[in-house]
Amino acid sequence: MQEIAKPAQYQDYHDWAPAVLIAAFFLHGIVFVWQAVGVIRAGEAHIVDHGGIALHWGGQLGLLIAFWFTASYSLQAWQMTIEAPDYKNFASTMEAERAAKYMIAAQPDGVLSIKGTLELGITRRLAALLAQDSEIYEIALSSEGGNIYEARGLSRLFRENGLTTTVTDECSSACTTAFIGGRKRQLRPGAKLGFHQYRILASYHVLGADPRAEEKKDQKLFLEAGVSRDFVSRMHSAAPGSMWYPEAGELLDAGVITESSD
Incomplete structure (x- = not known):
């Protein structure tokens, strides 16, 4: 979704920086942490109910990958707010x-x-x-x-x-x-x-x-x-x-x- 919403080439969201950063903090910060906690708890419940840990490890690996993508998108969101040079x-x-x-x-x-x-x-x-x-x-x-x-x-x-x-x-x-x-x-x-x-x-x-x-x-x-x-x-x-x-x-x-x- 962020890829669709990013500004066109040589444009920026500098004038909308507060709104963009707040949205990024909510989606890439609060929502991600909430989802991560849910995955970890679901994995722990699976161990208690079934005794296997393979799916739990798989979930943690998925979290690491998701964290990498989230960090990348967070950086991109911040870069969107930097005023683009006036190339023309x-x-x-x-x-x-x-x-x-x-x-x-x-x-x-x-x-x-x-x-x-x-x-x-x-x-x-x-x-x-x-x-x-x-x-x-x-x-x-x-x-x-x-x-x-x-x-x-x-x-x-x-x-x-x-x-x-x-x-x-x-x-x-x-x-x-x-x-x-x-x-x-x-x-x-x-x-x-x-x-x-x-x-x-x-x-x-x-x-x-x-x-x-x-x-x-x-x-x-x-x-x-x-x-x-x-x-x-x-x-x-x-x-x-x-x-x-x-x-x-x-x-x-x-x-x-x-x-x-x-």
Whole structure:
């Protein structure tokens, strides 16, 4: 019966805690003790009348099992009264915090700028903007990196929509993966691309994570974009805590950028 009456997922009986706890105490406490005493007395009467103790032992074993179930249901009843976290609000808060770390802004003449870290959700958000505005032809990037999976998503979007990617000041780490998806790729005067080895920015062990394997995936993207194998073999040579900034001429010769921009 308690299984039927328990609240739905992400809901609770916090506002009804006194009534729930009183009902649990009555059913799992008073009623159970009354029933247990009745079983024990019935077993003792059976011994007196018939002399056998097997059924009495069976009754006591049943009581032990019933006690275990009763204790479990008592704990469940108490847990029902604990206020459940507002998961929907938590998810919205987390999404807002991530969105605050980057900015997507439309500029004149079909240019869309992306500034900040590449956070979860940025690919979905940009895809919606591209679907609304077919006049966008260029993405101006200014980012020191972020989530590599989102960077790949952006790279795919740029490639599928035939967009030009331009670096306004710096595009480093995961940002370079997004940048390479551009049909035309260019640097503004003084802008730079930064490369280094991948690392996991987490204070805990992430199961199945392999930064070297992720590097190989992105190296393949660069090769598919026409970048020279010599450059690709060196693009992840810098240590995770440092950065390699190739000269614009080297980037042009290697095919990382397709043209310079005044």
